[in-house]
Amino acid sequence: MSPIISVQQLNKTYDSGFQALKDVNLEIRRGEIFALLGPNGAGKTTLISVICGIVNPTAGTVLADGHDIVRDFRAARSTIGLVPQELSTDAFETVWATVTFSRGLFGKPKNPAYVEKVLRDLSLWDKRKEKIIALSGGMKRRVMIAKALAHEPRILFLDEPTAGVDVELRRDMWEMVRGLRENGVTIILTTHYIEEAEEMADRVGVINRGEIVLVENKHTLMEKLGRKELRLQLSEPLSAVPESLAPMSLTLSADGHELVYSFDARHEHGDIAGLLRRLGELGIEFRDLRTRESSLEEIFVDLVHNGTPGGTDTPQPAAGDSQ
Amino acid sequence: MNLHAIRAIYLFEMARTWRTLMQSIASPVISTSLYFVVFGSAIGSRMVEIDGISYGAFIIPGLIMLMLLNESISNASFGIYMPKFSGTIYEVLSAPVSYVEVVLGYVGAAASKSIILGLLILATSRLFVDFGIEHPFAMLFFLVLTAVTFSLFGFIIGIWADGFEKLQIIPMMIVTPLTFLGGTFYSVNMLPPFWQTVTLFNPVVYLISGFRWSFYGVADVNVAVSLGMTVMFMLLCLATIWWIFKTGYRLKS
Numbered sequence: 001m002s003p004i005i006s007v008q009q010l011n012k013t014y015d016s017g018f019q020a021l022k023d024v025n026l027e028i029r030r031g032e033i034f035a036l037l038g039p040n041g042a043g044k045t046t047l048i049s050v051i052c053g054i055v056n057p058t059a060g061t062v063l064a065d066g067h068d069i070v071r072d073f074r075a076a077r078s079t080i081g082l083v084p085q086e087l088s089t090d091a092f093e094t095v096w097a098t099v100t101f102s103r104g105l106f107g108k109p110k111n112p113a114y115v116e117k118v119l120r121d122l123s124l125w126d127k128r129k130e131k132i133i134a135l136s137g138g139m140k141r142r143v144m145i146a147k148a149l150a151h152e153p154r155i156l157f158l159d160e161p162t163a164g165v166d167v168e169l170r171r172d173m174w175e176m177v178r179g180l181r182e183n184g185v186t187i188i189l190t191t192h193y194i195e196e197a198e199e200m201a202d203r204v205g206v207i208n209r210g211e212i213v214l215v216e217n218k219h220t221l222m223e224k225l226g227r228k229e230l231r232l233q234l235s236e237p238l239s240a241v242p243e244s245l246a247p248m249s250l251t252l253s254a255d256g257h258e259l260v261y262s263f264d265a266r267h268e269h270g271d272i273a274g275l276l277r278r279l280g281e282l283g284i285e286f287r288d289l290r291t292r293e294s295s296l297e298e299i300f301v302d303l304v305h306n307g308t309p310g311g312t313d314t315p316q317p318a319a320g321d322s323q
Numbered sequence: 324m325n326l327h328a329i330r331a332i333y334l335f336e337m338a339r340t341w342r343t344l345m346q347s348i349a350s351p352v353i354s355t356s357l358y359f360v361v362f363g364s365a366i367g368s369r370m371v372e373i374d375g376i377s378y379g380a381f382i383i384p385g386l387i388m389l390m391l392l393n394e395s396i397s398n399a400s401f402g403i404y405m406p407k408f409s410g411t412i413y414e415v416l417s418a419p420v421s422y423v424e425v426v427l428g429y430v431g432a433a434a435s436k437s438i439i440l441g442l443l444i445l446a447t448s449r450l451f452v453d454f455g456i457e458h459p460f461a462m463l464f465f466l467v468l469t470a471v472t473f474s475l476f477g478f479i480i481g482i483w484a485d486g487f488e489k490l491q492i493i494p495m496m497i498v499t500p501l502t503f504l505g506g507t508f509y510s511v512n513m514l515p516p517f518w519q520t521v522t523l524f525n526p527v528v529y530l531i532s533g534f535r536w537s538f539y540g541v542a543d544v545n546v547a548v549s550l551g552m553t554v555m556f557m558l559l560c561l562a563t564i565w566w567i568f569k570t571g572y573r574l575k576s
Binding site for chain 2: 052053054055056073074075076077078080082084086088089090091092093097100101102103104105106107108109147
């Protein structure tokens with residue numbers, strides 16, 4: 001199946017000389033939730049803005065559902081909905097008017113039944129007659145989403161969708177995004193909240209300094225690049241890690257009650273069986289054990305700051321993934 | 324052609340007018356009426372006729388033109404500046420609309436408001452001064468042409484402006500003085516020869532002269548020249564707007 005978005009050799013250099021995007025290649029699959037991660041200034045918003053037509057590219061091509069965003073901009077833009085990072089709304093318009101306006105702007109005839117459905121899905125129906133200025137920040141965010149969905153897009157960009165919203169609303173948003181995906185909408189979201197990507201995304205892309213550092217299936221990424229820990233609560237404290245266990249990557253807590261075995265998740269389960277056998281041989285007993293995986297956040301920090309995911313030294317692919 | 328988009332922008336802009344009825348409609352009608360009261364009825368009754376027309380009637384085309392220019396510029400510049408200021412311009416830029424459709428929506432709405440206002444002031448002036456219109460269709464043509472042309476000009480100002488102050492600079496510092504010095508309250512022929520020549524460099528002279536001709540059949544300059552100058556200015560505005568959208572000047576990074 002052809003990708004719904006195809007970005008080829010995309011470059012963007014601003015008038016100031018700052019190169020925001022460097023030879024970006026990226027393919028988004030139909031019907032997936034794709035999370036684009038990156039620190040501030042990495043190029044996330046510029047990439048989205050170019051695809052949506054808000055920023056002119058310096059070089060490269062972008063196809064949205066097979067349509068070139070420059071040559072065939074009408075068809076390309078008709079397929080895309082955008083929820084920008086900033087809460088940019090017409091303060092004195094009513095919710096109903098602004099959503100209806102968005103539908104018309106994207107070339108769709110009036111369809112009050114569809115607008116009603118969007119507003120109901122976003123719990124905005126009761127607020128339809130209210131002016132946007134009177135809404136809370138969370139409600140305004142919902143209005144932005146309603147506007148983006150008003151023309152029935154097949155691709156939805158969510159630029160930091162849950163920035164500044166409370167936990168409950170964030171959960172609601174996640175549910176809504178999943179619901180959209182079930183209806184066949186492809187979702188691309190940028191976020192600072194790693195748990196958001198971890199919770200929702202099918203695939204994760206990491207951008208840093210204008211370059212796509214990695215694109216990977218979320219689970220594969222965590223399995224391949226994450227680190228795991230086995231934490232053993234010892235029955236009796238140890239003063240030091242026994243010498244015979246020195247070759248294994250073990251650390252002992254300050255009070256001597258916890259032994260931590262860290263291993264690369266790519267190596268299946270490390271040598272847990274070997275460790276437990278050796279502990280038995282040494283007469284070291286434990287009363288509890290638990291394992292913990294690296295979070296996406298830790299992987300992301302490693303990628304961005306150390307250039308090596310999960311502390312490994314393996315160069316990562318710039319685009320595409322192993323699936 | 325994305326007709327739904329043009330309609331959406333147009334209705335959205337017009338809705339703003341109806342929402343701010345006092346500011347958009349009542350205020351310019353009242354302020355122009357004050358000119359009629361002061362210059363038309365009070366002072367005008369003591370003034371001599373100009374070109375055989377009573378002073379009160381003589382100033383009507385000029386006053387309508389004064390309001391028309393200011394309102395066209397103000398409506399159009401504000402209409403496109405506000406989305407830039409509030410950030411909602413992202414939606415227009417990311418929509419499947421061409422610049423022609425954007426201009427038709429915004430400029431069409433701004434010009435519509437000005438034309439409605441022009442007709443309202445024309446009707447109001449009849450309460451204060453007795454006058455006739457010799458060429459009503461030509462009058463309407465000049466009214467529409469001027470409203471569209473100066474709405475285009477206002478659209479350019481709205482894109483160029485990066486602050487509220489700049490929105491006001493050109494209407495306040497250039498357009499209003501040119502209108503006052505363009506024959507609103509006097510005939511150019513009343514000036515000394517040197518200043519008559521200088522006045523011909525003022526483009527507003529041609530607008531007022533052509534408009535006044537449609538009312539009374541008398542003009543300071545040939546009506547064809549008035550029409551030609553107005554059309555030329557409109558083409559200049561269209562060319563500037565084409566360049567703005569081609570380059571993304573102050574719209575796109």
